[in-house]
Amino acid sequence: MSLSGSRDPPPRAMEAANLSVAATSVALPQGPEACSMGPSPSGVVGSTTAGDSALPGGREPPFSVFTVLVVTLLVLLIAATFLWNLLVLVTILRVRAFHRVPHNLVASTAVSDVLVAALVMPLSLVSELSAGRRWRLGRSLCHVWISFDVLCCTASIWNVAAIALDRYWTITRHLQYTLRTRRRASALMIALTWALSALIALAPLLFGWGEAYDARRQRCQVSQEPSYAVFSTCGAFYLPLGVVLFVYWKIYKAAKFRFGHRRRAVLPLSAPVQVKEAPHEAEMVFTARRPVVAFQMSGDSWREQKEKRAAVMVGILIGVFVLCWIPFFLAELISPLCACSLPPIWKSIFLWLGYSNSFFNPLIYTAFNKNYNNAFKSLFSKQR
Numbered sequence: 001m002s003l004s005g006s007r008d009p010p011p012r013a014m015e016a017a018n019l020s021v022a023a024t025s026v027a028l029p030q031g032p033e034a035c036s037m038g039p040s041p042s043g044v045v046g047s048t049t050a051g052d053s054a055l056p057g058g059r060e061p062p063f064s065v066f067t068v069l070v071v072t073l074l075v076l077l078i079a080a081t082f083l084w085n086l087l088v089l090v091t092i093l094r095v096r097a098f099h100r101v102p103h104n105l106v107a108s109t110a111v112s113d114v115l116v117a118a119l120v121m122p123l124s125l126v127s128e129l130s131a132g133r134r135w136r137l138g139r140s141l142c143h144v145w146i147s148f149d150v151l152c153c154t155a156s157i158w159n160v161a162a163i164a165l166d167r168y169w170t171i172t173r174h175l176q177y178t179l180r181t182r183r184r185a186s187a188l189m190i191a192l193t194w195a196l197s198a199l200i201a202l203a204p205l206l207f208g209w210g211e212a213y214d215a216r217r218q219r220c221q222v223s224q225e226p227s228y229a230v231f232s233t234c235g236a237f238y239l240p241l242g243v244v245l246f247v248y249w250k251i252y253k254a255a256k257f258r259f260g261h262r263r264r265a266v267l268p269l270s271a272p273v274q275v276k277e278a279p280h281e282a283e284m285v286f287t288a289r290r291p292v293v294a295f296q297m298s299g300d301s302w303r304e305q306k307e308k309r310a311a312v313m314v315g316i317l318i319g320v321f322v323l324c325w326i327p328f329f330l331a332e333l334i335s336p337l338c339a340c341s342l343p344p345i346w347k348s349i350f351l352w353l354g355y356s357n358s359f360f361n362p363l364i365y366t367a368f369n370k371n372y373n374n375a376f377k378s379l380f381s382k383q384r
Contacts, residue, residue, distance in 0.1 A: 074125055074352065081359040082117035085110040088362045091375045098375070101182045102166050106365055108190045109159035113358035115152040120145070121355055127220065128348060135213065135220035142213040142220035143205060150222065151201035154236040155193055156358055160321050161240040161247075162189040163365070167314045168247040171307045172254045200235045204228060222332070229336040237329040244318045251311050313368035320364060324357035 088110045092098040123145045127133050135142055166186060169177045177185075203209050209231075210223025222232070328350040331342050342350075366372040 071125070071129070074121075074128075077352075077356060077359060078117055078121045078125070081121070081355075082114060084359065084362045085113040085117065087376070088366065088372070089114065091372065091379060094379065095375045097371065101179070101186045102163065102170075104190065105159065105163050105166055105186055108193065109156060109163065109361055109365075112152050112155035112159055113361055115148065116156060116355060116358045120149045120152055124149075124351065124355070133344060133348075134218040136218060137220075139213040139215065146212040146220065146222055147201045147205065149201075150232065150236065151197050153354065154197035154200050156361070157237060157240050157321070157325065158193040158197060159190075160317060160361065161243045162186070162193060164244045164247045164314050164318060165189065167310045168251055171251055171310060196235065200232050203231070224336045226336045229333060233329050233333040237325055238333075241322065241326075244321065248315060248318050251314060255308070255311055309368050313365060317361070317364050320360045321357055324360070325354045328354040 089107060092103050092107045092110070123137075123141075126137075127135060130136060137145075166182070166189075169185070170182075204212060204223045204225075209228045210225030212223055213220050223229075331347065331350055335341055366376075
């Protein structure tokens, strides 16, 4: 009996009221995070915060419209990367004219990019789709995936450097860089590319250099050992970056020197001269002050145009390579050294930006070679 003289409610009524209040507190959002409509901080397509499921019983919440759009774009990127590089490989294998340098370097690049699209990018997308980028495929598959990730991406980067070196020697040393020398150099560069890539990829497994799989947090990532971070980022990116930048600087200097040499080769004359017959083509060039005549061999002109296209192609290839990979490798180098970490969404953006370089590579080196376009048309016409 209460002091007010009223009856206490029966026990069953109190239990029902408590259950109702508890159910209401579970159903209502708790805090500002529950009302967020933007992408989750756990990754590009992550749907929950790291470590917790949004629904009882461990179920994943339904994907948002943003997540569906991002996943669709990534699937299209994977498919386009695989098909375009596969088309380049099939063309090189079937067209006899491509069974020589520099197309073997292009084929090596296409192989690495096909493997990135077939083995690396799909599992990365699976990891993105899990809550908090959890890895639920086991330790063994984690090691296989990370090894192929480092192997194929490193090989793709070094193949770009090999193509740049081949173009540089072709432009600046076309007399010494004979076909026989070119074959040996390209074969050596391909062998070194894959050997160095395998060493960087397998070093953690062979020498116990850190662990890729964290069973407690269900994370699968490249070893965060600081010494391995320096070794892998320098070997996989910063060293080839230095090579391609040095090569393009030398190509630019050579092109500038040749242009200046050609301008100095124009001979001033005291009076207009007309040449009717000559062993080479002659062109009369009149200026406002005095006439000049310039002789130019058609063979030299053709070679210079070819070298100009090659220089432009190498410049675009290097520019896209740097833009795609430098954000990721800066983060990979700085994070283990300073014991800090970027937000997961930026890690994912930088990673997929790097993967996209495998999509751009075949577009660039086929766009500047008409033989590939003709071979593509011939290949498709035979299939009809």
